[in-house]
Structure formats: C-alpha cells, structure tokens
Amino acid sequence: AQRVTQPEKLLSVFKGAPVELKCNYSYSGSPELFWYVQYSRQRLQLLLRHISRESIKGFTADLNKGETSFHLKKPFAQEEDSAMYYCALSCATGANSKLTFGKGITLSVRP
C-alpha cells in the first residue's frame, strides 16, 4: 500500500531563511508526486508536480527515488509563504488518479 510521510508538523523560520519541508513516500511502483498548499482562508491548491520540474513561487522539489523523498525547498522564505503544505502521491494505473496525502506541515514565516 502507498504511504506518504511528513515527519514534522510545524516549521517556523524567519523571513529570508531557507526552508525545507520533508516528504517521504512508500510505493512499489513508479510514483507521481505533488505538493499542495492551503493558505489561510483559501482553498487547498496545487503548488507543484514533480513531472514538471518547475519552480513555483520560488519553491522547488526534486524526486529522489533512492531515498524515496520529495522534499520541498525554498532558499529564502517570505512571510506570504506561511501556510499548510501537503505532500501527495498518485500511484494510479490508467486515468484513475487518486491521491494519498501526507499529514501536512504548517510553515510559519516570521518577520
């Protein structure tokens, strides 16, 4: 069975500090990984997907199959990055893409 582990519940940093939100997964097949974000009083929304290899709002995430990790990183945190972040795994075959979410981590960026 697939599983997503986010080992920390809360990360508090000062503005300008680097951020790394950890995500590890367990899946025997070829995983598709995502980061979703929920800002205060907003809907949960997709931040980035590993297949796109993109930087969104300064965040990047690299899939490391050897370590089964997909950590989210940003070199210089901003106050507007404060939010709840969820790592998610899709391991569907075919088009039925269910997501398995981690427990989430709250990122707090202090001025």
Place this chain on the structure above:
Amino acid sequence: NAGVTQTPKFRILKIGQSMTLQCAQDMNHNYMYWYRQDPGMGLKLIYYSVGAGITDKGEVPNGYNVSRSTTEDFPLRLELAAPSQTSVYFCASSYPSSAAYNEQFFGPGTRLTVL
C-alpha cells in the same frame, strides 16, 4: 467559473441525525472526490467517482454514502451522524489525465460538528 462549490459551510448535528453535504463543479470534470480532514491527520479519501453513475469507496467510507447522477453534482450523505464524523469535509474534482499531470481542484470545505 465558480469552480467547486460546497454547501453548507458549517453545520452542527446531533448524534443520530442525517444530512447531505452538497458538492457541485462547473468545470465539466469527470472525476470527483470526497475527503475528510482531521487535525494532524491530513486528508483521507472517503469516496470518489469517475463519472456519472459510477462511484467507489476510498480509504474511510464507513458511515457515508454517495451518488453521482450528473457530471456536476456529487453529494455525500451521512445517515446516522456520530461524533467520530466531526471533521472538515472537502470535495474535489479533476479532469481525466495521466497520473503525473492530474490536478485536483478543491472546494472551500464544510465544517461539521456532531454533538
């Protein structure tokens, strides 16, 4: 487009009462999902649907029922509310695509308390 809408926003139920959480989307998405979010537990999939008339159980389906008579609507029914069903419920939808590019669009959530 309104995207994914959910009603009500808040509800308090007594044990044993029943209710239906409404979810609608106007993006013509085939796939729809219901999740519950408990503090510190992330999102758990309750039920999902890949199209009108087709539904299937997720990870935590007990105590819930769903139907999908149209592409747009995907109501979630609680028949006998229990305190363990106190949670925030999210509906989501997505367009069929490969797993790698799938993006789910979420509603604003319904906060349900069962007393």
